[in-house]
Amino acid sequence: MVSLYWFILFPVIVGIAGLLLSDKISNILSLFGQTLIFVYAIMLFFTVHQDGQVFQIIGNWPQSIGIGLKADTTSILFVLLTSFLFLILILFSMNSSYSDKLFNFLFLSVEGLISCVFLANDLFTIFVSLEVSTIIVSILIMYKKDKRSIYDGMMYLLINIFAMSFFLLGLGMLYKQTGFLDIGDITKQITLINNKKDLILPYAFMLTAVSLKSALMPLFSWLPKAHGTPGAPAVVSALLSGLFVKSGIYLFIRLQLMFSAAIDTQLLFLILGFATAIVGIILCLQQTDIKLILAYSTVAQLGLIMIGLNFSSSQAFYGSLYHIINHAIFKVGLFLAAGLIIEEYQTRDINKIKGLLKRMPATGIAIILFSLAISGAPFFNASISKYFIASGAQSDFTKYGLEIINFGTIFIFVQFSRILIGKTEPAVMSKQKPIKFLLLLVLALFCLLGGIWGVDLMNLLWGQNFQITISSYLEKTVYFTISVSLSFLILIFIRPKVQIRSLKKLKSLDVSFNTVCLSVLLYFSSLTAYLYFF
């Protein structure tokens, strides 16, 4: 019998046990524990696929009173992804200067809490795990006690706590209306409520917090700071950008499904998704800090995921879910590679990093593969997910919008790839462990495999009948080739001459804490107004 709560408890127990031992043993212990969790997740994954979903209530309480944990095909997939990526991250951080026992404890606790967000079936448990993981993540951000990281970590903590208190107040209102905390029960109750206007306030309160967590258009300004902060170890940035934002998106999906009987906001979030993606791309092009480039590209990709989720087509919806997984894999890879590059070159400025292929060939190849994957090159995983997202576009407007976003992503990574060439001195500190390069190549291999077997995998996972026609896939390939060559042309002939002056200011787009909180309030009031009048 599989017990779901071990996914939440076991990492924390391993972390605490490690705290009692020495740093070195705690490293080995966390690696061992993580391998166990990964194996367990694989086992549960197959159980769920054979016997259907697993639903358990902690402490044998009756249903809708006790805390329910539910593993259906989607949530167990995310748990499997979490444990796989944590295994990679723990292997990567082995023997690093920062990986002491306290770090291991915090790191493993975040894993338990992320799994809890994916598995929990009642809203208060989700709230608690998000709140606690926010605290731990902010400590991880400022782990090196670097001057700027302290500011970034503090901003991150207070903004997220501020938003989550909106969530809790909304939950209070929802509890008053429905009398339940369990998502399944609330879904049933909502269909019984006659006056749908009663649900507007709870919905607006909760969705404000979730939009901030998933970094939608006006509320994303905390994300690049937290994800791209210079002081944080590479594994922490990778964890935040690859996995942790996905918990916000996952919560968004759950809440939208829960309220779907009463409130329909697909159009609004479709527009917000487009705005997020385009603003993310524009800001990304202004950056010179390698970590910030990756962080802003996360914003753009989250916008794309949001677009796919809000097309009214099930193919686009599942394409988006697949894109969440793909994005997690290559963004983790990119951040880890960026960490190695920063360690080697001792700079984060993209203009000062040159000749990566000569100096660090393995990392260079990994960067090429990840860049191909994120920009949706044929045979890579994102090409499949982007294909299905694009298949949901009905009108011309959305089709061209998606083309622009794809072109923007390709342009960002063509520009990013200039670090690969150029003159450089030979490697100075190539004492880095070969296992790190190996891990990067493993992740890159997964990107490739996810592309080649993408359609079969999606059919297996969600049991839908997905199909790709060869002709349209070839069309996408042609588009991709044209976009890449166009980006190179722009980069070689136009870019050096035309420095976009007016946008220069955007590079240092830096809003204060008060402004971010004001934007949360404005977002909340406009969401409420939108729901009342439309």
Next chain:
Amino acid sequence: MALINGENTAIILFFIGVYGIIARRNIIKSIISLGIMEVAIILYFLATATRTGALAPIGETIDLTLVADPLPQALMITNIVIGIGVTAVALTMFIHLYHQFGTSNWIKVKKKRNKNG
């Protein structure tokens, strides 16, 4: 229904906290405002779960029809614990921040942060 009841007070209190966060530049005051918001949420949960004359849900012999809903109360105990944790972590972080930047003003901290990088 009376205009001044627990729920309305809680909502007003919540937005007083929001105002404090938006309008005050002192980091300590931001943390205090977060505390006010948290208290408002606790008041809201407790106010929705009770009515005049309701009994506390303690003991075995009480009349079940008169008892206040115990679930929100249990939730709020958890929330109080989280709130203490958040405040403690935020204040500890503030001490580190103050050691590094020498000011408790958000705007000045931001300026100093950007100057060094």
